[in-house]
Amino acid sequence: xxxxxxxxxASSARTVPRGLVPASAxxxxxxxxxxxxxxxxxxxxxxxxxxxxxLPHLFLYAGSAISGLASLAVVLLTxxxxxxxxxxxxxxxxxxxxxxxxxxxxxxxxxxxxxxxxLFLVYGLWDQWWHGLYGFxxxxxxxxxxxxxLSISITMVGAVMIFAxxxxxxxxxxxVAAAAGTLLAFSMxxxxxxxxxxxxxxxxxxxxxxxxxxxxxxxxxxVLKRRGGALAVGIVVAxxxxxxxxxxxxxxxxxxxxxxxPLRDYADGIPGLPNMIPMSLIxxxxxxxxxxxxxxxxxxxxxxxxxxxxxxLQRMLVQGSNFPALERYVATxxxxxxxxxxxxxxxxxxxxxxxxxxxxxxxxxx
Amino acid sequence: xRKTLLGLAGTVALLFGLAAPxxxxxxxxxxxxxxxxxxxxxxxxxxxxxxxxxxxxLDFTFAPENxxxxxxxxxxxxxxxxEDDGGPLARHPRKREVWGLxxxxxxxxxxxxxxxxxxxxxxxxxxxxxxxxxxEQPGPPMGLSWAISTIPLFGLIALxxxxxxxTRAAVD
Numbered sequence: 413x414x415x416x417x418x419x420x421x422a423s424s425a426r427t428v429p430r431g432l433v434p435a436s437a438x439x440x441x442x443x444x445x446x447x448x449x450x451x452x453x454x455x456x457x458x459x460x461x462x463x464x465x466x467l468p469h470l471f472l473y474a475g476s477a478i479s480g481l482a483s484l485a486v487v488l489l490t491x492x493x494x495x496x497x498x499x500x501x502x503x504x505x506x507x508x509x510x511x512x513x514x515x516x517x518x519x520x521x522x523x524x525x526x527x528x529x530x531l532f533l534v535y536g537l538w539d540q541w542w543h544g545l546y547g548f549x550x551x552x553x554x555x556x557x558x559x560x561x562l563s564i565s566i567t568m569v570g571a572v573m574i575f576a577x578x579x580x581x582x583x584x585x586x587x588v589a590a591a592a593g594t595l596l597a598f599s600m601x602x603x604x605x606x607x608x609x610x611x612x613x614x615x616x617x618x619x620x621x622x623x624x625x626x627x628x629x630x631x632x633x634x635v636l637k638r639r640g641g642a643l644a645v646g647i648v649v650a651x652x653x654x655x656x657x658x659x660x661x662x663x664x665x666x667x668x669x670x671x672x673x674p675l676r677d678y679a680d681g682i683p684g685l686p687n688m689i690p691m692s693l694i695x696x697x698x699x700x701x702x703x704x705x706x707x708x709x710x711x712x713x714x715x716x717x718x719x720x721x722x723x724x725l726q727r728m729l730v731q732g733s734n735f736p737a738l739e740r741y742v743a744t745x746x747x748x749x750x751x752x753x754x755x756x757x758x759x760x761x762x763x764x765x766x767x768x769x770x771x772x773x774x775x776x777x778x
Numbered sequence: 779x780r781k782t783l784l785g786l787a788g789t790v791a792l793l794f795g796l797a798a799p800x801x802x803x804x805x806x807x808x809x810x811x812x813x814x815x816x817x818x819x820x821x822x823x824x825x826x827x828x829x830x831x832x833x834x835x836l837d838f839t840f841a842p843e844n845x846x847x848x849x850x851x852x853x854x855x856x857x858x859x860x861e862d863d864g865g866p867l868a869r870h871p872r873k874r875e876v877w878g879l880x881x882x883x884x885x886x887x888x889x890x891x892x893x894x895x896x897x898x899x900x901x902x903x904x905x906x907x908x909x910x911x912x913x914e915q916p917g918p919p920m921g922l923s924w925a926i927s928t929i930p931l932f933g934l935i936a937l938x939x940x941x942x943x944x945t946r947a948a949v950d
Contacts, residue, residue: 546883676869
């Protein structure tokens with residue numbers, strides 16, 4: 413009891429809410445990774461020459477390092493508290509779970525974000541070996557690159573978990589929208605790995621984009637479980653898309669100038685990563701808000717159709733591409749409907765699972 | 779606060795200090811050449827790795843005898859006679875006096891053809907580098923590489939399954 417009262421008194425004296433600092437470091441790290449990725453993609457398309465130490469690469473490494481070190485710090489502090497018999501506040505990253513028996517006590521959100529950062533290091537080595545064998549290709553969807561992107565995605569999932577625990581506080585609400593939006597934008601690059609799958613008439617990348625964007629949007633909306641939740645995630649994604657639309661070519665130009673490198677002949681300057689994000693996502697977010705009484709599978713299917721139907725239109729608008737063959741278009745939209753329905757159901761369920769991470773509040777409702 | 783800022787500034791300076799010399803980009807090192815006659819133009823095709831293997835990236839250079847000044851053209855790639863890729867001939871980013879493809883890989887093994895269409899002061903001409911043999915990819919089979927690279931995804935799925943089962947009663 414004494415411990416509890418002391419903790420309450422101490423927390424009320426704080427100006428920064430408990431858990432906000434490490435959570436911000438983790439989500440900030442993931443944002444730095446996303447900045448590095450959009451810059452790196454643009455660099456390869458518009459300029460080209462590559463080394464291990466380009467500035468975009470340093471952003472990618474720094475992002476995972478920041479998230480990883482913040483996660484490690486929280487795990488070590490929690491372990492120290494738990495060994496001293498102190499009460500561990502589950503509002504910081506969720507319930508603490510034992511790692512390596514009871515050697516470490518790790519809040520589950522920080523455990524996942526930290527594992528993602530550690531995997532990034534391992535896949536960095538795998539990527540180095542790959543480049544030694546295959547040369548310094550600039551292929552975004554090589555297996556080790558997809559491994560690296562998936563590792564960063566796991567850190568981003570950890571970030572969503574960390575904020576989901578604090579969703580009843582204002583910073584937790586904004587954090588869920590920011591972390592889910594970052595994960596969604598980043599996943600639009602990871603889905604390029606689906607090019608390796610045989611899709612028949614279906615454009616696997618468009619169908620995959622629809623699946624992951626609907627799933628993550630629903631997940632964010634159902635974690636927040638309030639009007640405007642889906643829209644908040646949609647707005648974060650649209651903001652990232654708008655800022656990167658300007659930033660990616662600008663930073664690439666500035667960096668090329670600074671290093672004395674010319675732009676490629678025929679570089680079109682079209683923002684690479686921002687153009688992979690479906691502009692129609694905001695329509696899906698509005699649909700989710702308007703149709704909140706409709707079953708998740710149906711709203712999800714509508715979302716999947718919107719995204720797959722609009723993807724070629726976005727490419728026509730931005731790149732002047734041709735409309736795809738009708739058979740391929742229809743097959744992809746049908747796949748988008750089916751995958752969107754599945755994504756709606758899964759996203760809703762994941763949202764509920766994430767709500768369960770905050771024990772005290774859930775238990776009091778139960 | 780001041781110490782923190784000094785520490786941060788030091789870290790940034792160290793990063794840039796280390797990054798600056800490392801930014802020296804590798805020169806284009808041609809180890810094998812082939813000749814192509816595209817109408818009135820003599821083209822020398824340079825390869826930075828020889829023989830060429832599928833998926834292994836290398837620098838290709840395409841050098842007309844009297845330089846690229848006043849000339850333009852296109853390159854089309856065919857695999858086993860079927861068009862695979864193509865585009866305008868652009869200067870190599872690290873060897874700007876010639877056209878080229880930087881760190882570019884041919885995706886599949888087999889017999890490849892490079893068709894050059896060049897337009898310049900002496901008129902237009904087309905030439906082909908035929909029978910470019912691309913060997914099997916190096917390294918492990920792609921299935922294994924993908925299996926290793928998607929472990930984080932399967933780990934995430936496993937986590938979701940565990941969380942799903944543990945929250946089934948609470949959520950349903």
